[in-house]
Amino acid sequence: MLRRLILAAAAVLAFAAAPAFAETEAEHPENYPFSFEGVFGTYDRASVQRGFAVYSQVCAACHALEHMSYRNLGELPDGPFLAYRVTNEETGAQEITLTPHGHHGKPVDPNDNPYVRSIAEAATISAIDRETGQPTDRPGRPSDRFRSPFPNESAARLANGGALPPDLSVIVNARHGGADYIRSLLLGYGEPPAGVEVVEGKYYNRYFPGGWIAMAPPLVVEGQASYSDETVATIDQMATDVAHFLEWAADPKMAHRKSMGFSVMIFLLLLAGLTYTSYRLVWRNEKH
Amino acid sequence: MSGPSTYVPQTGFTRWLDARLPIVRLAHDSFVAYPTPRNLNYWYTFGAILSMMLVVQIITGVVLAMHYVASTGVHTGGYSSIAFASVQRIDRDVPYGWLIQNIHSVGASMFFIAVYVHMFRGLYYGSYKAPREVLWILGCLIYLLMVATAFLGYTLPWGQMSFWGATVITNLLGAVPVVGESIKNWLMGGFSIDNPTLNRFFSLHYLLPFVIAGVTVLHVWALHVTGQNNPAGVPVKSAEDTVPFTPYATMKDAFAVVLFMLMFAAFVFFLPDALGHTDNYIPANPLVTPAHIVPEWYLLPFYAILRAIDFNVGPIDSKLGGVILMFAAIAVLFVLPWLDTSSVRSMRYRPIARICFVIFVVVSIALGWAGAQNPSLVLNPVEYRADLNWAQGGALRVAEVQVSDPGQMDAAIEASTKELTDAGASYTYVARESGTRATVSGLVGGEMQTQTVSAHSTDELEEAVATAKQGVGAPIVEVARHTPFEFTVTRLAQLLTAYYFAFFLIILPLLGLRETPGRVPDTIAKAVLSRQPKTAGAEA
Numbered sequence: 001m002l003r004r005l006i007l008a009a010a011a012v013l014a015f016a017a018a019p020a021f022a023e024t025e026a027e028h029p030e031n032y033p034f035s036f037e038g039v040f041g042t043y044d045r046a047s048v049q050r051g052f053a054v055y056s057q058v059c060a061a062c063h064a065l066e067h068m069s070y071r072n073l074g075e076l077p078d079g080p081f082l083a084y085r086v087t088n089e090e091t092g093a094q095e096i097t098l099t100p101h102g103h104h105g106k107p108v109d110p111n112d113n114p115y116v117r118s119i120a121e122a123a124t125i126s127a128i129d130r131e132t133g134q135p136t137d138r139p140g141r142p143s144d145r146f147r148s149p150f151p152n153e154s155a156a157r158l159a160n161g162g163a164l165p166p167d168l169s170v171i172v173n174a175r176h177g178g179a180d181y182i183r184s185l186l187l188g189y190g191e192p193p194a195g196v197e198v199v200e201g202k203y204y205n206r207y208f209p210g211g212w213i214a215m216a217p218p219l220v221v222e223g224q225a226s227y228s229d230e231t232v233a234t235i236d237q238m239a240t241d242v243a244h245f246l247e248w249a250a251d252p253k254m255a256h257r258k259s260m261g262f263s264v265m266i267f268l269l270l271l272a273g274l275t276y277t278s279y280r281l282v283w284r285n286e287k288h
Numbered sequence: 289m290s291g292p293s294t295y296v297p298q299t300g301f302t303r304w305l306d307a308r309l310p311i312v313r314l315a316h317d318s319f320v321a322y323p324t325p326r327n328l329n330y331w332y333t334f335g336a337i338l339s340m341m342l343v344v345q346i347i348t349g350v351v352l353a354m355h356y357v358a359s360t361g362v363h364t365g366g367y368s369s370i371a372f373a374s375v376q377r378i379d380r381d382v383p384y385g386w387l388i389q390n391i392h393s394v395g396a397s398m399f400f401i402a403v404y405v406h407m408f409r410g411l412y413y414g415s416y417k418a419p420r421e422v423l424w425i426l427g428c429l430i431y432l433l434m435v436a437t438a439f440l441g442y443t444l445p446w447g448q449m450s451f452w453g454a455t456v457i458t459n460l461l462g463a464v465p466v467v468g469e470s471i472k473n474w475l476m477g478g479f480s481i482d483n484p485t486l487n488r489f490f491s492l493h494y495l496l497p498f499v500i501a502g503v504t505v506l507h508v509w510a511l512h513v514t515g516q517n518n519p520a521g522v523p524v525k526s527a528e529d530t531v532p533f534t535p536y537a538t539m540k541d542a543f544a545v546v547l548f549m550l551m552f553a554a555f556v557f558f559l560p561d562a563l564g565h566t567d568n569y570i571p572a573n574p575l576v577t578p579a580h581i582v583p584e585w586y587l588l589p590f591y592a593i594l595r596a597i598d599f600n601v602g603p604i605d606s607k608l609g610g611v612i613l614m615f616a617a618i619a620v621l622f623v624l625p626w627l628d629t630s631s632v633r634s635m636r637y638r639p640i641a642r643i644c645f646v647i648f649v650v651v652s653i654a655l656g657w658a659g660a661q662n663p664s665l666v667l668n669p670v671e672y673r674a675d676l677n678w679a680q681g682g683a684l685r686v687a688e689v690q691v692s693d694p695g696q697m698d699a700a701i702e703a704s705t706k707e708l709t710d711a712g713a714s715y716t717y718v719a720r721e722s723g724t725r726a727t728v729s730g731l732v733g734g735e736m737q738t739q740t741v742s743a744h745s746t747d748e749l750e751e752a753v754a755t756a757k758q759g760v761g762a763p764i765v766e767v768a769r770h771t772p773f774e775f776t777v778t779r780l781a782q783l784l785t786a787y788y789f790a791f792f793l794i795i796l797p798l799l800g801l802r803e804t805p806g807r808v809p810d811t812i813a814k815a816v817l818s819r820q821p822k823t824a825g826a827e828a
Contacts, residue, residue, distance in 0.1 A: 066366030067376040153367045174569035253386045261557020268550045275543040282539045288326045
């Protein structure tokens with residue numbers, strides 16, 4: 001009887017642990033089949049790259065990535081611009097490429113990574129000139145943090161009608177629904193339902209708690225972000241890609257985590273078998 | 289219990305050491321030769337699991353403290369605090385920092401899962417009864433220290449829940465009469481939660497685990513003096529009742545520890561954020577209160593008890609009442625050895641107590657559920673109704689009331705209203721324009737009409753009332769709203785809290801005097817050796 005009760009209690013506990021308070025009128029985010037979901041899920045590298053294009057060409061006008069550096073783009077395991085050094089089989093020359101070519105490519109240090117360097121150099125970083133001690137501007141380096149669009153919170157609020165565009169480094173962790181929520185939010189703008197009072201200076205979004213969001217619809221036309229691959233930058237595609245990118249931004253070590261987790265589970269299962277056998281052997285002549 | 293030492297030093301060095309510091313003898317007597325009851329089931333392995341968890345938390349915590357920066361200052365180039373950014377740095381840049389941080393944060397939850405099982409086990413098998421009162425009290429003390437440590441640790445990432453959790457809890461202490469405000473300011477290191485608060489919380493969060501480790505040594509010492517309780521609850525009477533700790537208990541504990549680690553690892557590697565709150569990934573902002581402030585899951589039952597008190601009792605207001613009950617819910621555990629009057633330890637042989645215990649477990653879990661809900665959430669289906677009364681036709685009479693002294697206002701309005709009613713007005717309506725001016729309207733004559741509207745929420749009802757009023761078009765409409773019975777989460781929490789305390793303060797003291805226990809076996813060996821193979825293990 002006790003065992004059954006415990007199972008029931010565990011079920012109740014699982015229910016209680018489910019996100020409390022899902023009572024806002026906002027619509028539940030649409031479940032999109034992202035490739036990183038599940039125990040064995042991985043990031044779709046092309047999508048993260050495209051998502052970075054959307055972030056840097058659209059979102060970065062207002063949203064910072066304050067916990068990230070340019071070098072992260074070229075870091076193991078899943079940096080979208082992680083490059084590999086490979087030997088050209090025809091000429092024998094060393095080449096740096098974004099595709100690993102099987103297992104022959106050697107990962108390039110982000111500091112030597114031409115893709116990461118050019119992304120960093122395109123940014124203007126405010127610094128102190130070492131010689132004169134005066135504020136100066138210089139091109140970015142891979143070691144620099146992502147340049148924030150505003151120097152501080154007050155400036156950000158002033159430029160956005162009092163609202164603070166949240167930092168996006170961990171945004172998928174900071175919202176119920178994660179990447180699904182981000183994607184849905186970007187696609188959820190529209191006319192408010194009849195009878196809903198219009199809030200001045202805000203925009204109706206059916207996925208936003210309360211319905212009215214200070215962010216203007218950020219993705220409005222097809223091709224707003226220019227993609228370097230053949231993918232058509234539809235609004236839906238851009239929203240999906242940037243959600244994918246932000247998931248990577250919040251959890252760049254996912255691949256390490258999952259692969260180590262898999263090994264640890266196998267190890268513990270074997271250890272459990274071993275300890276159980278030892279336990280049975282030790283107790284074989286004792287009643288208990 | 290331990291009896292005379294059976295340790296015999298084998299080498300010259302151990303003989304030399306044994307004569308000077310018999311530490312090997314201590315370890316041998318405590319963890320090798322120590323006799324354990326042979327009928328211990330898997331519920332008794334949680335002591336070992338908890339020891340492992342304490343070590344895991346201390347080791348990962350020490351490493352995290354090497355990288356964590358306790359500062360609320362704004363981190364360069366961003367909006368979040370240095371503390372928040374340093375946790376991000378641990379996750380992103382410290383080698384295997386993500387692993388250590390996940391183990392530590394998930395580990396806190398695992399620690400509490402284990403401690404709750406351990407405590408419920410102690411309750412069920414009567415492990416708090418003589419001669420183990422001190423052992424039990426030390427355990428309660430460890431639990432209290434764990435709660436404090438977990439709460440302090442949760443503030444360190446300086447997310448929204450960190451900040452607001454700290455605000456709620458320090459405010460609670462402010463509810464203590466006379467000295468509350470001083471204690472609160474002393475604890476916060478100022479007049480609000482700020483950098484001094486974070487610094488002292490970090491300092492205490494580092495200190496308390498070592499206090500826990502110290503009390504744990506006392507807990508194990510007390511355990512080894514009285515010997516372990518066992519599922520039968522009968523004391524060890526002969527060597528036949530026991531087996532040596534090593535290898536018997538050690539191997540069983542090892543297997544259970546590995547099983548527990550499997551669950552632990554599943555969360556660490558595949559669901560690292562499942563037990564936390566998303567709001568703690570939002571940097572702390574003293575100007576924005578989260579929609580719902582909730583503690584971590586393991587403190588939810590006490591949070592529910594705290595919020596269940598929504599009424600004042602004499603001089604004790606609802607806030608102080610909640611605080612008192614919340615602390616009483618833990619304090620009652622300390623005196624439990626003297627509340628339970630039954631001489632039978634194990635609830636295996638107490639049919640009624642056993643049912644009450646199972647209800648108690650369900651109530652505790654339900655309290656946890658209630659703690660996570662919005663307290664005003666209505667649990668029963670409710671229909672809100674309002675009656676609209678008005679008179680069709682008739683003549684409207686209006687009387688102006690003006691007085692020079694606001695104090696005479698009520699009397700003047702009453703007089704004017706009475707005048708209208710005497711003149712045959714069926715409905716009167718008072719509109720106060722200022723402290724000294726009002727208009728009293730009354731409807732004379734006309735036909736009485738009634739309309740009832742209903743809705744499923746108060747907002748919908750007001751909407752329906754407004755619509756109905758417009759449809760009626762009468763100058764004066766009297767609205768009588770009926771408040772139906774609302775069984776809110778707070779009401780549920782009150783019932784559950786009542787059972788929580790009744791279990792300790794009424795059921796256990798009285799039941800021990802009235803209950804007819806089942807047949808308790810004479811010895812552990814008899815209970816174990818006579819058991820039919822078919823029913824063996826049915827209890828575990």
